[in-house]
Amino acid sequence: MSLPLFWFIVIAFLWVGYLFLEGFDLGVGMLMKLMARNEKDRRVLLNTIGPVWDGNEVWLITVGAMTFAAFPMWYASLFSALYIPLVFVLMGLIFRAVSIEYRGKHDSDRWRNRWDWAHALGAFTAAFGVGAALGLTTTGLPLNENGDRVGGAFAWLTPYAVLGGLAVVAFCLIHACAFLMLKTDGEIRERAKRIVTRWLPVGILPLAAWAIIVQFMNGKVETLPLLVIAVVGAVLAWIYARRDRDGLSFISLGVFLVAGAATIFASIYPVVLPSTLDAAWNLTVENASASPYALKVMSWVALFGLPVVVLYQGWTYWVFRKRVTTEAIPAPHSFKNQ
Numbered sequence: 001m002s003l004p005l006f007w008f009i010v011i012a013f014l015w016v017g018y019l020f021l022e023g024f025d026l027g028v029g030m031l032m033k034l035m036a037r038n039e040k041d042r043r044v045l046l047n048t049i050g051p052v053w054d055g056n057e058v059w060l061i062t063v064g065a066m067t068f069a070a071f072p073m074w075y076a077s078l079f080s081a082l083y084i085p086l087v088f089v090l091m092g093l094i095f096r097a098v099s100i101e102y103r104g105k106h107d108s109d110r111w112r113n114r115w116d117w118a119h120a121l122g123a124f125t126a127a128f129g130v131g132a133a134l135g136l137t138t139t140g141l142p143l144n145e146n147g148d149r150v151g152g153a154f155a156w157l158t159p160y161a162v163l164g165g166l167a168v169v170a171f172c173l174i175h176a177c178a179f180l181m182l183k184t185d186g187e188i189r190e191r192a193k194r195i196v197t198r199w200l201p202v203g204i205l206p207l208a209a210w211a212i213i214v215q216f217m218n219g220k221v222e223t224l225p226l227l228v229i230a231v232v233g234a235v236l237a238w239i240y241a242r243r244d245r246d247g248l249s250f251i252s253l254g255v256f257l258v259a260g261a262a263t264i265f266a267s268i269y270p271v272v273l274p275s276t277l278d279a280a281w282n283l284t285v286e287n288a289s290a291s292p293y294a295l296k297v298m299s300w301v302a303l304f305g306l307p308v309v310v311l312y313q314g315w316t317y318w319v320f321r322k323r324v325t326t327e328a329i330p331a332p333h334s335f336k337n338q
Helices: 003-034 039-049 053-070 072-081 083-102 109-139 159-183 187-218 221-242 246-268 292-319
Strands: 271-273
Touching: 003 039, 003 053, 003 109, 003 159, 003 246, 003 292, 039 109, 039 159, 039 187, 053 072, 053 083, 053 292, 072 083, 072 109, 072 271, 083 109, 109 159, 109 187, 109 246, 159 187, 159 221, 159 246, 187 221, 187 246, 221 246
Parallel strands: none
Antiparallel strands: none
């Protein structure tokens, strides 16, 4: 296996890991205003992601840094072309993080409501922006022969960007409900189950459409089995949800995501960022990669570092594996006199 191919696989793995872990984080954030009916419900939702949300966010930082180091041309072309939406993604993540930390600092319904809106809107903005960026990196941008974007500041705003944004937002919402089925009990779990069993086919439709479009744009027959696995995963997630097999439903939805994302990344390979102006100007794993020496050094670091990160996060989820219930939530209090 060549080093550029190895790093393409690593970056695809990091993106899938981010969408899987941060997906339910962002979805829970949006559900703060869509599903929670009272303060205890919202605090249950927050407690399900409280021990893990900041660790999950690191995957986005890691994939950005790895792209910069392994494929500097890919990073430069994509991030400069998407400067505006990525600024909104950062703002959304900042609002989400600050809202989690600040909503409990004052015992006031108005105070908490404002931070809940900041959390929900920040999560939506981050999810949509990340989806738009991934949608464009798999369908293309107007790049010239130097890898520079052609067009104005909103040349990135295409139907494929909107599809990618909606795909990630919708998946995050369904993924969050499957996560809440696994992590909560009582009325919140029942509400989450009703959403999954009723809306799962609709929630995964944009992501499925994205995978199918990329599949047909590139015409690779060998990736069709991955698409079939994704469909099977989605069907099993729905069946298991109806049968109260929460863990299997969550895992099956993860299979849908992994197989769907693998279909997309495998379909575009060896291209990492297509040019919609001329196929000869596509960025590929070869012409966008760093030097062989840099990739070799990074590979040794990754072979040691990535397993450690995965094992550590797995241990974190094991420690905080118990369900969260409203009975375990104490009454709100203020810090102003402390």
